[in-house]
Amino acid sequence: MxxxxxxxxxxxxxxxxxxxxxxxxxxxxxxxxxxxxxxxxxxxxxxxxxxFRNPKRISNKNFNEIHAPVDGKVVVIERVMETEYFKEERLQISIFMSPVNVHVTRYPASGVIKYSKYHPGKYLVAWHPKSSEENERTTVVIRTPKFGDILYRQIAGAMARRIVNYAEEGESVQQGEESGFIKFGSRVDVFLPLNALVAVKLNQKVKGAITCLASLNTYDEEG
The missing domain is CATH 1.20.5 (Single alpha-helices involved in coiled-coils or other helix-helix interfaces)
Structure with a gap:
């Protein structure tokens, strides 16, 4: 397919x-x-x-988990200042996709699209520290039932010249559904609340709609 x-x-x-x-x-x-x-x-x-292969993926939907939006390798796990939407510190998990990875982007969580914006920009290599701010990219924010607002950003790499984003503001989406596509090598950043419990490690390979990136801190939720 x-x-x-x-x-x-x-x-x-x-x-x-x-x-x-x-x-x-x-x-x-x-x-x-x-x-x-x-x-x-x-x-x-x-x-x-x-x-351009598009393998069928069945996501085990879970409000208490954030799933990987793409296939690839985890290259960043750190606290950063997110300046476009939150304007405060967030937990960033970044996934790098090589040309051999599946490049379908999928919604990492279920919820309602609160923000969706395209930014033209440069084509620095996807692992460059400034690629998240300077490259061609799209930013999407989903309001989730448990995590609140989470943000993911499709970033074009040195080879990628077109980002496709299906997310529209006000739309209800389901975890694991297709949300877009990035042509050739690229990266996706996910920004989560600081109390999210990271479930992956650096250099770990992940599968879109399948691998859990982070889970909810149930202790804080109950407290």
Whole structure:
């Protein structure tokens, strides 16, 4: 199953690959050059297909958990000052996606969209410290039943040139549903309350809609 955001690119790539394979077969007389061109063309098509794959994910919805919005590797877990929406300290968990990861973005929690904004910007490498503030990005805030407002930010990387964001203010969303797509290498930051209990470690690989990033501090909730 492939994501709808990749349909045009997949069709165009498939057409170009067929043309390249056929032309090489008819006009390239040297065997090793013809075979190399054909193999490289097919490998490019396979790479495009794997990038836009969209595996079905069934999220075990839980109001007391924040799930990973994307597949990738945890590269940041720290307290930071969030300056766009909260304007106060928050717990930031960042996930880096390489080109081989699934690039579908999913809602990390159920709730109502309170804020959704696109920011044009630079294309620094996704792991750059300033990429969260200077790169092309979208910011989405979900008002959740248990965590209050949480924020996640899609960030374009050096290769990514288009962020797709489906979140609309006032919309009710469900944990694990598709919320967008980022084309090629990129990153997603999640900003949580300081009392959230982190459930992942640095460099841990996570799966969107499946891996729990953080849970609710039930002691504080009961107190």
């Amino acid at each position: 492939f994501h709808r955001e990749g349909q045009k690119i997949i069709l165009l790539t498939f057409f170009l690959v067929v043309v390249a394979v056929v032309l090489a077969d008819f006009y390239v007389l040297t065997d090793w050059i013809r075979i190399t061109v054909q193999i490289l063309s097919i490998l490019i098509l396979v790479s495009i297909l794997q990038f």
